[in-house]
Amino acid sequence: xxxxxxxxxxxxxxxxxxxxxxxxxxxxxxxxxxxxxxxxxxxxxxxxxxxxxxxxxxxxxxxxxxxxxxxxxxxxxxxxxxxxxxxxxxxxxxxxxxxxxxxxxxxxxxxxxxxxxxxxxxxxxxxxxxxxxxxxxxxxxxxxxxxxxxxxxxxxxxxxxxxxxxxxxxxxxxxxxxxxxxxxxxxxxxxxxxxxxxxxxxxxxxxxxxxxxxxxxxxxxxxxxxxxxxxxxxxxxxxxxxxxxxxxxxxxxxxxxxxxxxxxxxxxxxxxxxxxxxxxxxxxxxxxxxxxxxxxxxxxxxxxxxxxxxxxxxxxxxxxxxxxxxxxxxxxxxxxxxxxxxxxxxxxxxxxxxxxxxxxxxxxxxxxxxxxxxxxxxxxxxxxxxxxxxxxxxxxxxxxxxxxxxxxxxxxxxxxxxxxxxxxxxxxxxxxxxxxxxxxxxxxxxxxxxxxxxxxxxxxxxxxxxxxxxxxxxxxxxxxxxxxxxxxxxxxxxxxxxxxxxxxxxxxxxxxxxxxxxxxxxxxxxxxxxxxxxxxxxxxxxxxxxxxxxxxx
Amino acid sequence: xxxxxxxxxxxxxxxxxxxxxxxxxxxxxxxxxxxxxxxxxxxxxxxxxxxxxxxxxxxxxxxxxxxxxxxxxxxxxxxxxxxxxxxxxxxxxxxxxxx
Numbered sequence: 001x002x003x004x005x006x007x008x009x010x011x012x013x014x015x016x017x018x019x020x021x022x023x024x025x026x027x028x029x030x031x032x033x034x035x036x037x038x039x040x041x042x043x044x045x046x047x048x049x050x051x052x053x054x055x056x057x058x059x060x061x062x063x064x065x066x067x068x069x070x071x072x073x074x075x076x077x078x079x080x081x082x083x084x085x086x087x088x089x090x091x092x093x094x095x096x097x098x099x100x101x102x103x104x105x106x107x108x109x110x111x112x113x114x115x116x117x118x119x120x121x122x123x124x125x126x127x128x129x130x131x132x133x134x135x136x137x138x139x140x141x142x143x144x145x146x147x148x149x150x151x152x153x154x155x156x157x158x159x160x161x162x163x164x165x166x167x168x169x170x171x172x173x174x175x176x177x178x179x180x181x182x183x184x185x186x187x188x189x190x191x192x193x194x195x196x197x198x199x200x201x202x203x204x205x206x207x208x209x210x211x212x213x214x215x216x217x218x219x220x221x222x223x224x225x226x227x228x229x230x231x232x233x234x235x236x237x238x239x240x241x242x243x244x245x246x247x248x249x250x251x252x253x254x255x256x257x258x259x260x261x262x263x264x265x266x267x268x269x270x271x272x273x274x275x276x277x278x279x280x281x282x283x284x285x286x287x288x289x290x291x292x293x294x295x296x297x298x299x300x301x302x303x304x305x306x307x308x309x310x311x312x313x314x315x316x317x318x319x320x321x322x323x324x325x326x327x328x329x330x331x332x333x334x335x336x337x338x339x340x341x342x343x344x345x346x347x348x349x350x351x352x353x354x355x356x357x358x359x360x361x362x363x364x365x366x367x368x369x370x371x372x373x374x375x376x377x378x379x380x381x382x383x384x385x386x387x388x389x390x391x392x393x394x395x396x397x398x399x400x401x402x403x404x405x406x407x408x409x410x411x412x413x414x415x416x417x418x419x420x421x422x423x424x425x426x427x428x429x430x431x432x433x434x435x436x437x438x439x440x441x442x443x444x445x446x447x448x449x450x451x452x453x454x455x456x457x458x459x460x461x462x463x464x465x466x467x468x469x470x471x472x473x474x475x476x477x478x479x480x481x482x483x484x485x486x487x488x489x490x491x492x493x494x495x496x497x498x499x500x501x502x503x504x505x506x507x508x509x510x511x512x513x514x515x516x517x518x519x520x521x522x523x524x525x526x527x528x529x530x531x532x533x534x535x536x537x538x539x540x541x542x543x544x545x546x547x548x549x550x551x552x553x
Numbered sequence: 554x555x556x557x558x559x560x561x562x563x564x565x566x567x568x569x570x571x572x573x574x575x576x577x578x579x580x581x582x583x584x585x586x587x588x589x590x591x592x593x594x595x596x597x598x599x600x601x602x603x604x605x606x607x608x609x610x611x612x613x614x615x616x617x618x619x620x621x622x623x624x625x626x627x628x629x630x631x632x633x634x635x636x637x638x639x640x641x642x643x644x645x646x647x648x649x650x651x652x
Contacts, residue, residue, distance in 0.1 A: 148638055187609075187613050191620065194620045194624070198624065205631050211638070212639075215631070215634055216647045216648075218635075219631055219644070219647055222632075223644065226584070226624055227587055227590075230567075230587050230590035231590075233617060234567055236613070237563075237597040237598045238597070240609060241601035244601075244609075245609060246613065265605045266605065268604075306650060
């Protein structure tokens with residue numbers, strides 16, 4: 001805490017006597033390695049321009065085209081980087097230390113892009129709601145600014161307005177999520193967190209039906225999300241104060257005490273464990289909020305229920321992938337020297353998350369809330385893999401995230417199909433007898449539920465097996481017992497929904513299954529196909545995940 | 554003056570902000586308390602920046618200001634739309650969804 005070092009900074013940087021300005025070295029940016037993110041963010045900016053300059057009639061198709069091409073191109077860029085060895089032998093750190101291009105980052109970016117593409121199809125679906133005034137409508141409000149039930153809303157519906165801004169918002173969210181698990185310093189982590197959160201807050205508020213619920217969900221998500229990100233930022237400030245740097249590698253060195261040259265100020269702060277422990281706890285807390293782990297899960301059911309269902313599907317799958325990626329990198333790259341402190345805490349969080357998620361889900365009567373609590377329980381299962389603190393832990397979590405995200409996005413896509421006069425029929429009682437009325441849709445949903453439950457021959461089983469195996473080998477056997485028990489509890493309510501669909505009489509005034517356009521059909525088909533393929537032949541993908549399972553530092 | 558004092562001040566402001574989020578009912582005031590927390594973070598970042606003699610903390614503070622501004626845009630849009638629908642910005646009134 002010497003003051004002289006500080007003043008030296010400005011005296012060194014002062015202009016020389018002859019008036020010339022000291023040269024600043026230009027940063028080197030590896031554009032090729034950053035191309036997946038840049039394609040997606042660039043397309044999002046392009047989407048804003050489309051919104052400004054393309055006539056209203058053509059906007060939907062233009063936006064859908066730009067978004068689909070961008071996500072596909074981004075995925076191609078990720079594959080090209082992985083084939084070029086950037087996931088394994090040539091893994092490195094790009095953009096002056098801001099972004100890591102390594103196996104886990106590329107794997108998760110690929111998953112996020114594919115899930116984003118599937119979610120895009122559900123966003124673009126326009127045949128489920130009956131046409132209003134001759135215009136096909138999607139799941140989003142005609143004009144978000146108009147008050148629900150007011151004349152201005154009716155006028156907007158009559159004029160055929162649609163909120164095509166959802167496509168650029170989706171792309172911005174995907175871009176932020178891609179940076180989040182790749183962030184290699186705390187500043188990039190925080191900016192990526194906000195870049196993907198802010199579009200999600202807006203998307204939550206945009207439902208066409210049940211707008212009061214939607215707005216309420218958005219307010220809750222926004223206020224709690226901003227609250228959590230303020231804690232994250234304070235944690236970042238404390239870690240910066242502890243290590244004198246926000247770079248992951250540098251902080252890790254300071255934590256382990258292997259830093260070469262120690263300045264007087266650093267010597268003062270690096271002995272201060274309060275800064276380290278409090279900072280690490282607050283940053284971890286922010287990430288646990290995003291994954292929806294107990295005790296930071298309270299927002300999940302309300303937001304999942306209130307948000308438009310395509311948004312819920314996207315949020316539930318992609319956010320979890322991004323946030324677990326960032327959590328893994330934080331714990332494995334920045335804080336491995338602190339693992340004797342964070343592992344016991346994470347043990348507790350994982351156990352409580354699994355148990356509470358599974359038990360509270362039993363009492364739910366709304367399908368979206370049920371899936372929300374199931375996502376909380378799944379966050380606990382994934383945390384069990386995170387705790388393993390060994391390479392198998394990383395690869396099993398990667399595999400689980402890939403499997404889980406496709407199941408989730410597919411399951412929520414099915415939820416959009418089951419409708420009655422008031423929009424989506426999400427109350428569980430209305431799902432009674434669905435299997436008699438629409439055997440195919442009910443069968444696909446049953447596959448997703450079995451995957452959530454972790455029944456063999458579905459991706460959920462392969463994922464759960466990998467995660468629990470890694471946890472057991474990592475010395476967390478009691479946690480595995482808790483996990484298996486809460487899986488059994490969770491299986492009860494998944495099976496209950498299946499029984500409800502297939503073995504109870506349909507109600508006369510029950511909901512109908514809407515005939516979807518090819519967009520939603522493709523989304524559900526991809527979700528189901530990935531679920532079955534990862535369940536029947538998981539080995540190739542497990543190998544892929546284990547090849548990708550090394551962080552660069 | 555010892556920069557550590559600024560850290561104490563930042564921690565105090567952060568605590569005031571966090572308490573405000575928990576006890577206030579008006580969504581706008583809750584949001585202002587969150588902004589106070591962000592500014593407390595800025596203060597601590599700048600104090601640490603001076604202690605360590607590097608510019609990282611000051612740069613983060615600039616980014617935080619931009620993020621806070623973006624958050625205001627999104628947050629006020631959501632809160633105002635809620636207010637126009639219900640004629641109330643109280644977070645206690647937003648309880649259509651419960652366990």
